Amino acid sequence: MNTVQEYRRPLLVGVIALVAAVLVYALLIAPQSSKLSSLDNQATQLQSQETALQAKLTGLQQAKQKLPANCADLRKIATQIPSVKTPSDIAAEESSFETQMNALLAQTGTSIVSFSGFAPPTTATTPATGPAPTDGVVPIPLTLTVTGTYGQISAFVSQLDTFPRLFVIQKFTLSLGSGSGSGSGSAPANPTAGATGGSPLWVGGTATPASAGPYSLALSGSIYYTTSPTSLSACNKLPTTTTTATAAK
16 A cells, blocks of 8 residues: 555656646647748748749849830831821821822932822721721722832832831832823833833843933832731830939939
8 A cells, every 4th residue: 555655646746747748739839830830831832932923023124125126126017007096097197108208209319100099998887087997907008100210210119128118019010201100000021121112121131221211110009007006105105214213323
């Protein structure tokens, strides 16, 4: 009996210590361990998000570096194929095209004999004076005839490649003389046979003098416009933003 009593107290103390240890673990250590594990998971997620954001930031920085060049291309395209919304916009583009064409004529020394076009395509439900189409690129057919010497006509054709507006030529007729031309024919099958009295336009192997002529060049083609909006508003803000950032530095 005395032996049992001697071991009862140490056993009781041991049980109490074990229970206390379990309670401490359950109440203090386990929650903190769970929190630590949760924090580790959050840290891993934040690192993944940081990596993704860094990749996006790098992509945006690369896009920003390309933005001036892209805006330059966009401005060129917007000049070649302008965006219009109303018939009054089309009238303004007609005036702009005529100004550009007059500048080309003056620069090359050629003269215009006839010109027709700028009649927007119509449908059964959309008259010529009605609203512009809702979307897409719309061709505007044009015919014109210019006259000048061989050198002047050559310069005119050459500079059409750098003309501000996109001008796609479908047909052309080159002939001797300063007549009005048809504007809808094709190039002569025999390039040495002129449209006026059978006179040769040029002779192969022999350079044609720049002063030869006069020649008439009848062109039939199209310019284009679009009703789709452009992003030039964002590009127009680019110089101001760059200047402000530089000043801030």
